[in-house]
Amino acid sequence: MRSYRQLTTEQRYHMYGLKKAGYKQAAIALEIGVHKSTVSREFRRNKGQRGWRPKQAQQMRDARRRGSAIGKQFARQDWNIVERLIRQDMSPEQVAARLKLEETLSISHETIYMHIYADKRADVVKKRVLAIGREIR
Structure with a gap:
C-alpha cells in the first residue's frame, strides 16, 4: 500500500496548467502520479469564489495545517x-x-x-x- 503524501506546490501548478488545457480529472491524476480522488478532492476542497487556483489552494492548505496544532482539542x-x-x-x-x-x-x-x-x-x-x-x- 502506498503511503499518503500531500500535494506539493509544483503539483498544484501542474494541475492548473493541465486543467486550463482541458484535461479531465482522471487524466490530470495520471499525469501527476496521484489517485483521481486526490485531484477531485483538491478541486472541491480548495476552491474559492473564482474557482480553483493553485496559489489559493496552497494558502488554504497552509491555514488548515496551522489550525491543527497540537493540543487544540482541549478547551x-x-x-x-x-x-x-x-x-x-x-x-x-x-x-x-x-x-x-x-x-x-x-x-x-x-x-x-x-x-x-x-x-x-x-x-x-x-x-x-x-x-x-x-x-x-
Missing part, C-alpha cells in the same frame, strides 16, 4: 485543570495519570509538556515543571 478549562495540578508540585506524568484515574480528562504527559513549552504565559508553570527535574528540549 481552556481543561488546561486550567492541568495547570492547577502542576502548580501543586505534580509532574506532567503525575497529572496525566491522576486525570486518567479520576476519569476527568484523557491527556498524555507529552501533550502537557508540549503545551507548557508552547505557552508563552506559562512561565510560572514551566519553572515549576523544570524544578521537578525535566529539562527544556
Whole structure:
C-alpha cells in the first residue's frame, strides 16, 4: 500500500496548467502520479469564489495545517485543570495519570509538556515543571 503524501506546490501548478488545457480529472491524476480522488478532492476542497487556483489552494492548505496544532482539542478549562495540578508540585506524568484515574480528562504527559513549552504565559508553570527535574528540549 502506498503511503499518503500531500500535494506539493509544483503539483498544484501542474494541475492548473493541465486543467486550463482541458484535461479531465482522471487524466490530470495520471499525469501527476496521484489517485483521481486526490485531484477531485483538491478541486472541491480548495476552491474559492473564482474557482480553483493553485496559489489559493496552497494558502488554504497552509491555514488548515496551522489550525491543527497540537493540543487544540482541549478547551481552556481543561488546561486550567492541568495547570492547577502542576502548580501543586505534580509532574506532567503525575497529572496525566491522576486525570486518567479520576476519569476527568484523557491527556498524555507529552501533550502537557508540549503545551507548557508552547505557552508563552506559562512561565510560572514551566519553572515549576523544570524544578521537578525535566529539562527544556
